[in-house]
Amino acid sequence: MSEAVRRVGIVGIGNVGKAAASAILHENIADELYISDIDTERAKGEAFDFADSIELTPSRTRVAEVPLAGLAVCDVILVAVTERKKVISDSRLELLKGSAAITYDIVPKLRKAGFKGKYVIATNPCDIITYLFYKLSGLPKNHVIGTGTALDSMRFRRLLSKAIGNVDPRSINAFMVGEHGDSQIAAWSHVTVGGQPLDQFEADNADVFPKINREEVEDAARHFGWEIHKRKGNTQFGIGNELAFFARSILNDARIVTAASVVQNGEYGQHDLAIGVPIVLGRNGVEKIIRYQLSEKEWEGFSASADLIKRYTTQTLEEHQEPAVN
Template structure:
């Protein structure tokens, strides 16, 4: 059984906007003891490592930051995958599949050859299919390969809801399910505010919250990433925070439930596929998937999302 290292070490692959923002979050929140940055542009990873090492006087505890190659993953607890291809205007995350897959088809065997025996956390898009491919290529148990999945979408959902409701987003519980992409959807039957279903709140207070249209919130949640990309070219702060939270949950053995991309093995009636579902995260990675009691409509939408992912995954011939 994987028990990890005494020194909490994380390796980040890819130090573009997402990888560098992830590294900053890990250092600024003092999540790990040691952080190694790996990038095909070695000067960039070295520059980031030097820059981040200068934060130590201002953080809660010191994180040793270095730059290196895949061989540095050998004693890492977690390897975070951030390298990927850039989306094109008007495309979808699924369009990135072959280019990103080529990166990890080469990288994962090299990481495993280093002696790595930890947990992969993948943020590269299309995140569900790349997570599944990394699981296949690594040979690790399914719980030790996890994608960011719909964690960021679930956070966006809560934030958008609280633009209309007088509560903090952290008081909202709920999940976006399925693909981190066009076929995702919120499981409205399980969205609660302070334990009270949001559907009941809207039904009981039509005059106060009648302006709130769930279908509009759903569309804004789905399109939030593209809206950001159209304005500044990339999203990175939100997803970096999601990565940091997942890494923290794993290293701290939190047993926190988060919507992540996980390998399904019969849950929600699906096998041999990754998709965004609630999961318990602990020191072993994904300890258990949480199966929500979905409505018939939600079950149908999730099945459609699975079908989209399975069709796209078939392009890799894994």
């Protein structure tokens, strides 16, 4: 990673890419921001517009539109590409065919151009696309990171906060794990409030707050993205800022704990797939995968989610004549 000039690239400058770019520029996360899109004129226009906005802020990030190969000099590339199609359900899996085709197009080109940094992937279905990036990029598995259930976990904490009297969500430790999709689960057995296990917190405050309807909260966290999408046609600011957060955490060696979709090598009993779990995020990308001892019910849900991801991953690899997942 460059110590002198911190460079972040964004491939795909649609709604999510623009939100990520705005956060990076206005939070002064990088010294240089490179954006690339198949629509080069649009990308140039966005770069010009972002340059105008910087004049009104303390940020001095330099922004430029570049061809795809121009992203190879970056320390971190944020992936926000998507097939432009109408999403008709809350299942992100329906995006797989188009997203896989784009992945098989751009990753070999970036590999040929010599990219050796970190990928952070928001393109859906995130877990499967993250694994494809790993397979095609030639990079170590800790350098390829999907946003996975990071945003879902943030939503989960916010919903829990509301249920227990608006305790600051940052004082709540809680994660959604598994697929960034309909099969994800809440790791209830590891939820704490101010370090106190949730079960104990509820017991101590039974006369103040009603008992949490866990099924209702978990389901709301699982489908919150669709609630946004069906009202405005997309999600952008939450996931855009999540991408910027990942870039900042890597560049600053934050070693912060977050959920992410990462390639498994025996952790959680899984091999050769990417799935959402808690990690330590820092300069080396995935510094550590945090292994939760899930309850029996949680293990069942997590395993079912992993099986779903593996089935679709294997199918996609076979369609593109890649070796199947073991």
